[in-house]
Amino acid sequence: xxxxxxxxxxxxxxxxxxxxxxxxxxxxxxxxxxxxxxxxxxxxxxxxxxxxxxxxxxxxxxxxxxxxxxxxxxxxxxxxxxxxxxxxxxxxxxxxxxxxxxxxxxxxxxxxxxxxxxxxxxxxxxxxxxxxxxxxxxxxxxxxxxxxxxxxxxxxxxxxxxxxxxxxxxxxxxxxxxxxxxxxxxx
Amino acid sequence: xxxxxxxxxxxxxxxxxxxxxxxxxxxxxxxxxxxxxxxxxxxxxxxxxxxxxxxxxxxxxxxxxxxxxxxxxxxxxxxxxxxxxxxxxxxxxxxxxxxxxxxxxxxxxxxxxxxxxxxxxxxxxxxxxxxxxxxxxxxxxxxxxxxxxxxxxxxxxxxxxxxxxxxxxxxxxxxxxxxxxxxxxxxxxxxxxxxxxxxxxxxxxxxxxxxxxxxxxxxxxxxxxxxxxxxxxxxxxxxxxxxxxxxxxxxxxxxxxxxxxxxxxxxxxxxxxxxxxxxxxxxx
Numbered sequence: 001x002x003x004x005x006x007x008x009x010x011x012x013x014x015x016x017x018x019x020x021x022x023x024x025x026x027x028x029x030x031x032x033x034x035x036x037x038x039x040x041x042x043x044x045x046x047x048x049x050x051x052x053x054x055x056x057x058x059x060x061x062x063x064x065x066x067x068x069x070x071x072x073x074x075x076x077x078x079x080x081x082x083x084x085x086x087x088x089x090x091x092x093x094x095x096x097x098x099x100x101x102x103x104x105x106x107x108x109x110x111x112x113x114x115x116x117x118x119x120x121x122x123x124x125x126x127x128x129x130x131x132x133x134x135x136x137x138x139x140x141x142x143x144x145x146x147x148x149x150x151x152x153x154x155x156x157x158x159x160x161x162x163x164x165x166x167x168x169x170x171x172x173x174x175x176x177x178x179x180x181x182x183x184x185x186x187x
Numbered sequence: 188x189x190x191x192x193x194x195x196x197x198x199x200x201x202x203x204x205x206x207x208x209x210x211x212x213x214x215x216x217x218x219x220x221x222x223x224x225x226x227x228x229x230x231x232x233x234x235x236x237x238x239x240x241x242x243x244x245x246x247x248x249x250x251x252x253x254x255x256x257x258x259x260x261x262x263x264x265x266x267x268x269x270x271x272x273x274x275x276x277x278x279x280x281x282x283x284x285x286x287x288x289x290x291x292x293x294x295x296x297x298x299x300x301x302x303x304x305x306x307x308x309x310x311x312x313x314x315x316x317x318x319x320x321x322x323x324x325x326x327x328x329x330x331x332x333x334x335x336x337x338x339x340x341x342x343x344x345x346x347x348x349x350x351x352x353x354x355x356x357x358x359x360x361x362x363x364x365x366x367x368x369x370x371x372x373x374x375x376x377x378x379x380x381x382x383x384x385x386x387x388x389x390x391x392x393x394x395x396x397x398x399x400x401x402x403x404x405x406x407x408x409x410x411x412x413x414x415x416x417x418x419x420x421x422x423x424x425x426x427x428x429x430x431x432x433x434x435x436x437x438x439x440x441x442x443x444x445x446x447x448x449x450x451x452x453x454x455x456x457x458x459x460x461x462x463x464x465x466x467x468x469x470x471x
Contacts, residue, residue, distance in 0.1 A: 028284030031357070032388065032398050033373045034349035035241050036281070054354045056346070057281075 001063040005038040005055050013045070013064040016053070020045040020064035020117050029054075045115060046122055065118045068125075073110045081106065083114060083124075094121045104159040105130050105177050126177045131187060132157040133172050140168045150183075204467050207321045208455045212274065214320035215294060215451075218313050224296060225271050229259035235431035238376060238412060240419040243280040244428065245289070251428075252278035255448055256295050257376065258434040261402070264441035269299030274451070285463045286394055290471070292451040301445040302401040303377070303385045307365055310389065310397060310447060314363075314454070323458050326391070330365040333383075341370060360390035363457075376403050376412070376438075389449075391457040399447025406439040 003014060008026040015021070021042035030036040036057035043050045045066060055061070071083040071092070079096040081103065092114065096103055098121060105126055115123040137153035150162040155173065161181040163173065174184040216226065235258060236244030236251035244251040253259075256273045263271050277293045298305060311328050318325055334341055336356050342348040348370070360366070367387045374384035377400030385401035403409055410430065417427030455467040 028282070028287055029353045029357075030241075030282060030287060031349055031352055032395050033239070033241065033369070033375060034352065035345070037350065037353045039353065052354075054350065056350070 002060045003063065004060055005036075005057050008038055008040065013066050014042070014061040015064040016042070016061055019047075020066045021051075022064075024050065045117065067116045068113050069116065071112055071114045073106045073108060073112060075108065076103070076106065083112070086111065092121055094124065098122065099124055101180065102126055102177070105132075105157055105175075105181065107132060107157040128176065128178055129184060130157065130175050130177055131172055132159070132175060134163070134167060134169050137163060137167060137169055140166050200469060201466055204455065204459060204461060205469070207459050208451075208467055210320045211317045211455050211458065212451065214317040215313055216274070218316045219272055219296065222309070223270055225268060227260070227263055227268070227271050227273055229253070229256035229263075229273050229275060231276065233258070235429045235434075237428055238409075238416050238431075239428070240416050240423065243282075243425070245278040245280045254279050255293060257446070257448070258431045258437075260295060260297060260446070261434050261437040261441060264297055264299070264444060265437035269442055269444065270297065272296035285465075286453070288452065288464050288468060291464070291468070293448050294451055295446065295448040297402070297444050297446040299442050299444050301443070303367075303387050303399055303445050306387070306399045306445050306447045310399070310449065313449075314458075317454070318458055321458060326363045328363045328365060328389075330367060332368045333366060333370065334368065336366065345372070357390065357395070358393050361392055363389065363391045365389055374403075374412070375400065376409065376434075377401055378403055387447075391453075394453050394457065395450070396453050396457060397447055397449040399445060402438075402441070402444045402446055404438055404441065404443070406435040409435050409438050 003012060008023055010023055010026065012023045013020060014023065021044055023040055024043045025041035027039045028036065029039055037054050038057065039054050041050055042053055070086050072086050074082045074084055081094045081096060081099060082091055083094060084091050102124060107130065110130060111127065113125040114121050132155040135154045135156045138151050149165045151165055152160060153163040153167060154160050155175070159175070159181045161175060161183055163183045167173070167186065172187040174187055176182045176184050231253055232247055232250055233253045234250045237254040239254065242254050244254050255277055256275050260271060260273060272294060274292065274294045276290055278290050280289060283289055298309060315325055342351060365387050368383040369386045371379050371382050371384050374386060377384040377386040387399055388395050389397040413430040420427045452464050452467050455461070456464060461467055
């Protein structure tokens with residue numbers, strides 16, 4: 001499958017310069033006396049870097065060989081994380097380096113999206129929010145319900161986050177994964 | 188082929204922008220009337236749509252919808268009406284986006300006993316009056332040349348020229364700027380002066396708002412340019428547009444003249460700070 005400039009849409013996955021990209025912006029431009037072009041911003045699906053590229057009308061880009069699969073986290077062993085496709089039950093092992101800092105949010109049966117590029121798992125997208133119990137924190141301070149004063153807490157999934165001072169060990173918390181882990185609420 | 192811009196059911200018309208558009212048009216007409224210009228109505232359905240290597244006309248019935256009223260207006264000039272203008276829908280196929288619509292509105296005017304530089308104060312006056320009519324700040328204009336924009340080294344190759352134009356140059360033309368003296372090979376129907384054409388474009392917000400020139404008055408040279416344009420179109424795999432004998436005959440007859448076409452939709456966008464052309468038009 002290949003795409004002409006007139007096929008460009010936001011979210012289209014294209015292969016260029018040896019990497020898969022998704023189109024995050026496109027704009028038809030044409031000088032009055034000149035030929036038509038499409039200006040684009042492309043986001044690298046491996047690194048997240050955004051590049052500007054301008055294509056002449058009629059230029060062709062190949063579809064990127066990428067596929068996103070819904071998967072469930074099963075277990076980790078010696079830095080290898082095993083996931084299962086929730087539709088086909090196929091299992092895949094992913095190196096911890098692919099997950100990087102996100103590994104700390106993985107709890108058993110967490111549903112994630114795994115991006116495959118040319119058949120290889122290259123990226124794992126966590127849900128925006130996870131739920132995890134507080135494994136350890138300093139004792140709660142009674143009567144203080146302010147969210148502004150915080151303390152350290154270690155969650156059962158492994159993440160360490162800042163929580164309000166009233167949070168107790170054993171409580172179930174809702175945590176935002178998008179900014180490295182931030183307290184949202186008690187559940 | 189570009190697919191038609193998707194029409195979303197319930198696409199709301201914007202009364203504020205439609206009012207501004209009407210006021211801009213009324214202001215342009217009143218300023219032109221005060222300057223002694225006559226409004227004429229060119230045909231929209233024509234046999235020869237343009238002398239353009241890179242514009243696609245929309246075929247219609249046994250001809251085309253015009254891409255500009257230039258050929259008809261030059262016949263009007265030759266008929267002895269030298270100070271005329273038209274406000275008309277024009278059509279360009281394969282152009283669609285936030286800054287392009289397949290159908291858009293053009294005001295094209297002709298000023299006799301004038302060259303392209305004489306268009307600048309006239310058009311600035313039209314735009315300043317239109318801005319005042321809708322109570323927006325008076326624009327301030329500057330001038331530059333194609334050579335200056337390319338740092339003195341204008342690419343000789345068209346692909347290189349236009350690629351650098353859209354990536355490096357037009358995004359920088361945000362304040363109202365007249366760009367003068369295009370390469371001779373982009374002359375269209377303008378007079379040449381050495382290796383440049385006496386042609387100018389007005390840019391605002393990185394968008395071309397107007398294109399004008401000292402009009403070529405040499406039928407034989409114009410016939411040569413029709414042939415050259417047809418060759419370029421064939422080489423690009425496009426069918427050539429028919430030569431327009433009417434404009435060739437007219438070009439030997441009208442007096443020294445400068446003409447300019449202004450994109451009304453983009454003018455309204457620029458004056459109102461609207462980013463998408465669809466918002467200033469009634470969509471089909």
